[in-house]
Amino acid sequence: MSLRLELIGIGKQYPAVKANDDISLRVKAGEIHAVLGENGAGKSTLMKIIYGAVKPDEGQMRWNGQPVQVASPAAARALGISMVYQHFSLFDTLTVAQNVWLGLDKGLALPAVTARITQVAAGYGLDVQPERPVHTLSVGERQRVEIVRALLTEPKLLILDEPTSVLTPQAVDKLFTVLRRLAAEGTSILYISHKLDEIRALCHHCTVLRGGKVTGEVDPTQESNASLSRLMIGAEPPQLTHAARAAGPVVLQVQGLTLAPTDPFGVALDGVALEVRAGEIVGMAGVSGNGQQELLAALSGEDPRAPAGSIRLFGQDIARQSPRRRRREGLHFVPEERLGRGAVPTMSLAENTLLTRTAGVGAFGWLRTRTVEALAARVIARFQVKAGGAGAAARSLSGGNLQKFIVGREIDAAPRLLIVAQPTWGVDVGAAALIRGELLALRDAGCAILVISEELDELFEISDRLLVIAKGRVSPALPVAEATVERIGTWMSGLWPGAAATEGGTHAAA
Amino acid sequence: MLRLEPRAAPSQAMTVASPLIALALTALVAVVIFAGLGTDPLAGLQVIFIEPLSTRRQISEVLLKATPLIVIALGLAVCYRANVWNIGAEGQFLLGCLGGGAVALWLTTQGIVLPKAVGVPLVLLGGMLGGMLWAALVALLRDRFNANEILVSLMLVYVAQQVANALVFGPWKDPQGFNMPQSALFHSSLLLPPLLERTRLHVGFLLALVLAVVATLFLFRSFRGFQLQVGGLAPAAARYAGFSARASLWTALLVSGGLAGLAGAMEVAGPIRQVTPYLSTGLGFTAIIVCFVGRLHPLGIVGAGVLLSLMLIGGELAQSRLGLPNAMASVLQGLLLLILLACDTFIHQRLRLTRSRARPA
Numbered sequence: 001m002s003l004r005l006e007l008i009g010i011g012k013q014y015p016a017v018k019a020n021d022d023i024s025l026r027v028k029a030g031e032i033h034a035v036l037g038e039n040g041a042g043k044s045t046l047m048k049i050i051y052g053a054v055k056p057d058e059g060q061m062r063w064n065g066q067p068v069q070v071a072s073p074a075a076a077r078a079l080g081i082s083m084v085y086q087h088f089s090l091f092d093t094l095t096v097a098q099n100v101w102l103g104l105d106k107g108l109a110l111p112a113v114t115a116r117i118t119q120v121a122a123g124y125g126l127d128v129q130p131e132r133p134v135h136t137l138s139v140g141e142r143q144r145v146e147i148v149r150a151l152l153t154e155p156k157l158l159i160l161d162e163p164t165s166v167l168t169p170q171a172v173d174k175l176f177t178v179l180r181r182l183a184a185e186g187t188s189i190l191y192i193s194h195k196l197d198e199i200r201a202l203c204h205h206c207t208v209l210r211g212g213k214v215t216g217e218v219d220p221t222q223e224s225n226a227s228l229s230r231l232m233i234g235a236e237p238p239q240l241t242h243a244a245r246a247a248g249p250v251v252l253q254v255q256g257l258t259l260a261p262t263d264p265f266g267v268a269l270d271g272v273a274l275e276v277r278a279g280e281i282v283g284m285a286g287v288s289g290n291g292q293q294e295l296l297a298a299l300s301g302e303d304p305r306a307p308a309g310s311i312r313l314f315g316q317d318i319a320r321q322s323p324r325r326r327r328r329e330g331l332h333f334v335p336e337e338r339l340g341r342g343a344v345p346t347m348s349l350a351e352n353t354l355l356t357r358t359a360g361v362g363a364f365g366w367l368r369t370r371t372v373e374a375l376a377a378r379v380i381a382r383f384q385v386k387a388g389g390a391g392a393a394a395r396s397l398s399g400g401n402l403q404k405f406i407v408g409r410e411i412d413a414a415p416r417l418l419i420v421a422q423p424t425w426g427v428d429v430g431a432a433a434l435i436r437g438e439l440l441a442l443r444d445a446g447c448a449i450l451v452i453s454e455e456l457d458e459l460f461e462i463s464d465r466l467l468v469i470a471k472g473r474v475s476p477a478l479p480v481a482e483a484t485v486e487r488i489g490t491w492m493s494g495l496w497p498g499a500a501a502t503e504g505g506t507h508a509a510a
Numbered sequence: 511m512l513r514l515e516p517r518a519a520p521s522q523a524m525t526v527a528s529p530l531i532a533l534a535l536t537a538l539v540a541v542v543i544f545a546g547l548g549t550d551p552l553a554g555l556q557v558i559f560i561e562p563l564s565t566r567r568q569i570s571e572v573l574l575k576a577t578p579l580i581v582i583a584l585g586l587a588v589c590y591r592a593n594v595w596n597i598g599a600e601g602q603f604l605l606g607c608l609g610g611g612a613v614a615l616w617l618t619t620q621g622i623v624l625p626k627a628v629g630v631p632l633v634l635l636g637g638m639l640g641g642m643l644w645a646a647l648v649a650l651l652r653d654r655f656n657a658n659e660i661l662v663s664l665m666l667v668y669v670a671q672q673v674a675n676a677l678v679f680g681p682w683k684d685p686q687g688f689n690m691p692q693s694a695l696f697h698s699s700l701l702l703p704p705l706l707e708r709t710r711l712h713v714g715f716l717l718a719l720v721l722a723v724v725a726t727l728f729l730f731r732s733f734r735g736f737q738l739q740v741g742g743l744a745p746a747a748a749r750y751a752g753f754s755a756r757a758s759l760w761t762a763l764l765v766s767g768g769l770a771g772l773a774g775a776m777e778v779a780g781p782i783r784q785v786t787p788y789l790s791t792g793l794g795f796t797a798i799i800v801c802f803v804g805r806l807h808p809l810g811i812v813g814a815g816v817l818l819s820l821m822l823i824g825g826e827l828a829q830s831r832l833g834l835p836n837a838m839a840s841v842l843q844g845l846l847l848l849i850l851l852a853c854d855t856f857i858h859q860r861l862r863l864t865r866s867r868a869r870p871a
Contacts, residue, residue: 302749323752333750341746347739354736355751365733396519 003065004029004188005050005157010059012045019045020056021212027157027205032179032189034199034220036232037209038428039400040386043192046209047159050190051083052076080156084146084163092135099134100149121148124178136265140171140288140454147175151182158182159190164198169456169489171287176202194232194428196225197457208232233430240436240461243444247464248278250315251417251448252299252331257310257319259298267291267472269298274467274474276417276448281439282477283463284452285488291472292452293336296421299450300333301326313417327356330416334407334423338399342406345395349387350376352394353409375412383408384434400427407435417448424458436462456485470494514859524857529803529814532850539845549832557831558824558842570709572819574781578603578773580718580815582797584725585769587806591729592762593742596648598663599770600794601670602641606774608674609640611785614696614778615682629700633779634772641771642764644670649763653756659763671790678787693785702780714776718812721769725808738762770794792840796822799847818843 005027012020019042027033037043048054050061052070061068063079070076073083090099097114104113114130121128126144134142143163150158160179164172179189179202193199199206200220208216208231216231257272269291276282286292297303299311301323311319318326323333335341343352350373354360360372376390383404387397394402403424410418423439424432439462443449452469453459459466466483468475468491475496478487490496537555544554562568582599589596596602613636617629624632644666651657675691684694702712729735741748741758748755773793778785800818804811825839 300750301752322754323750325752327752335750337746340744341750344740344744344747346743351736354733355740355747361733367731367733367736369731393519 002029003027003062004031005190006062006065007046007050008060008062010046010049010056010061012042012049012054012056014045018212020049023059023209023212023214025207025214027188027190029156029188030183030186031205032183032191032203034203034206035190035192035209036194036196036199036206036228038194038233038430039398040428041209041232042212043209044161045212047083047161047190047192050076050157051081051159077153077155080154081159082150082153082155082157083159083161084143084150085161088142088146090134090142090145093133095131095133096128096137096145097130099145100130100152103149104152116152117148120151124148124151124181125174126178132265136263138288138293147178155187157188157190159192161192162194163191164193164195169485170492172198196228199228200225210234229429233428240433240440242440242462245279245444245464247280248446250275251278251313252276252450253312253315254299255310255312257295257298257306259294259303259306261294262303262305267294269294270472272472272474274450274477276450278416278448279443279446280464281443281449281451281462283459283466283480284450284469284474285456285459285466285492286452286454286469287492288454290470290492292421292469294472295469295474296333296335296419296452299419300331300335327413332356332410332413332415332418334410334418334420336421336425338402338406339395343394343402346393348376348391348393349380349385349397349405350390352376352405353379356409357413379405379408379412382412383438399425400431403427404431404435407438411438411442415442415447417450418442419450419452421452422455423451423453424455432458456488460485468492468496473499475499511863513862514855515862517858517860520857521860524853525805528853528857529805529810529850532803532846532853533817535849535853536842536846539849540842543838543841544834547834549834554828554832554834557828558821558838561827561831562820562823566706567709568823570706570711572816572823573715574709574711575822576815576819577712577715577718577780578777578793579797579800579818580812581714581721581773581776582766582770582794583800583804583811583815584718584721584808585766586797586801587804587808587811588725588729588735588738589762589766590801590806591742592738592758593745594759594762595660596645596663596763596766597660597798598644598648598665598667598794599766599797600790600792601663601667602644602767602770603774603777603794604667604670604674604790605640605644606637606771607640607778607785607789608677608774609643609771610634610637610775611682611693611696611778612636612640614700615693615785617700618694618697623697623699626699626703629697630702630779633696633700634775637771637773637775637778638768639771641767641769641774643767644771645763645767646760648767649760653759667790667794674785674789675787678785682785684784691787695784696779700779701783702776710781712776712780714780717776718815722808722812729808734761770797796843799843802847803850818846821846 003026007023007025010020010023023046035043045054049056052072052075097110097117100117101110101113117128117130126148128144128148164175183189191203203220206218206220207214210232253275255273257269259269261268267290272295298306301321304320304322306319308319309317313329313331318329339345353372353375357375359375360368362368373390380387385405386401407423423435439449451459460480463480465477466480466488467477468488470492471494475491540555541551544551562572582603586596586599610633614633647666648659648663651662652659678693679691682693684692702714705711705713705715737753738758738761740751741753741755796818800811800814804814821842822839825842828834828838829836
């Protein structure tokens, strides 16, 4: 096979760090090529260089054997390079079709684009509704839009940045089928990930980056998770110990939580019932867009319309209380969106502690700057957040480090009930292990924890009991020992025992 | 080839330098305009930017005019930081004139003479309540009916002007005023004490400086101010934290309305001394420019208020001395804001000189 893309000695210096240092990469036609590395290893910079969004300081790029300089993403697209970013670049107020239309040649009419989206989406088994406004879509749904958008340009090289972080096992399998088919048709794929299993299952070749340098070029099918991990982080990830522990009294009790969505494309919650006890982690699986956002908003108090008595914390009705009131009762929440919801992007980490922590608010609402900064510094130190101190703006942190900070901010508050959405989305192996370890430690300390995640591996690793959310309804809980990936996967389509029976009767849970 | 590139982090230096560069460019454009109008450009600049600072009396006039600009802009900064776009400060200012005027006229016509330390604060309070009332209408319409506050606050300016006219041409007309459409002069015990001998500058200027410090503390050292700004910067984060968006909306509008009203009361209880049909001179709109030139920061606003006041007075001087059209001051104001917004591009982006690549053969 000929070389589709070749990078020779690529280097990129940023003010503080050398993001790429003498990187060489060779991608053949029709090859699925993994780029493995932790957050901050230089993967994103390298991809942006290939995609023309960043200009390298040194080195050469060859496309089909010819030296090229890719001046802009438009030039990259003209060559046949398409990219699906980890952080999506979609306009919230526009519909899916309008978003896709924006990135295409001007010649096509919107109805034609809509038709092609439907056609491509159906062809690859991707569920996308072209007429929906993007702001109503969940993360997983947005990703499908990005992938469809990339596929519409019929790329010769498709770059995917952490594509599976929000997909179900079945959806991952579907995506892999799509990618294998694309590769068989001759499309080269650059697959950026830190998920070792996936790389070993999918990719033909793997280039490992650490600290901006290539630390290995291997055939992933011949490697073990441990050997890949050593190349990536220089060590094997720490093993978590999940000691059996008897659960304590009920902390969170949800019953008969039925709620119409605020947004016409939202999901209605339908008789949701669940319990979380002290000292246990309950994991909630589900494909994104099945009511997770709505349930989380009702539990956190961001949506205070839940029917009275449907949400109880230590037996006390909190269904209509504000988030601050719930927090005073010990309910802390880590949302899925870090920038803009879990943290204010332009504000410092110190200021961001004030969103959920009131230790620094003194008499007459006067802010005690030193207390606030000390709190932020403590979280930074305890959770090994890589940041330029308490004064660093939230948006200056990488996704993983900001997540460590936000999770740390809530854990540091010594919550009695912690609700976490997507705790390790887009977070590197080391940070993910740290976050999971902290969640387990918190559980061992007697806190009740509800984790909502679209990563099944993670839920199986840390949960005591598992349940599934589908179409706004929640399944009964299953001890993790009795759960299998296949069983939970089936439940994710809404098919759990008794699911049909609860359709008519409202008092199924006892 | 020149290219705009996003910066990794917003440039602090450019945040501060942008208004200064904008001022320099505005002066440059002014030179071109002067030349086009057949006026000596240097003389023009001298009259507009230097002459108003040449004598003690002139300086006092600049500070006098800066006072309402600063006070209004402080309130607008709180509002804009909360992402509430109140552009009707002019109307709230007018209601402040009327509120303060109502108190002053009632006391004057009733013949009640209070000590200055009681009378003046009462007049100022009346002004603040008037401004808050007008801003509360905006808040109510936005809160209850989801009306757009930009449109509503702007349109209420014209309503305020008609209310003022109705009062001055009607019930408030001075019986001894030869049927002139203006109120009686306020009793001297209700006027703001002078700050400098033999000038019109009054203690309101000191109050403006104090308010700038208070606004700084409110915005950057109080939890309430923090909540307002979170609501403005990231509404979802404010919802997540549990900060009330309604409370922010009302606080922002009542603070800015109250301060615009206070500025109005200080005008009628200061240099004007009565209610006339000519109270609306656009100070409430100029204050928007002050607010942005001052970077929405209270201390920056003090400087920007003095600068815009200087340009207003300089514009008037240019009209009388050099025969330049009286629109000159407005033109310069508009240019300053426009150029400033253009310069602000470079806070988040930078220009890079890139070699143009050879065209493919």
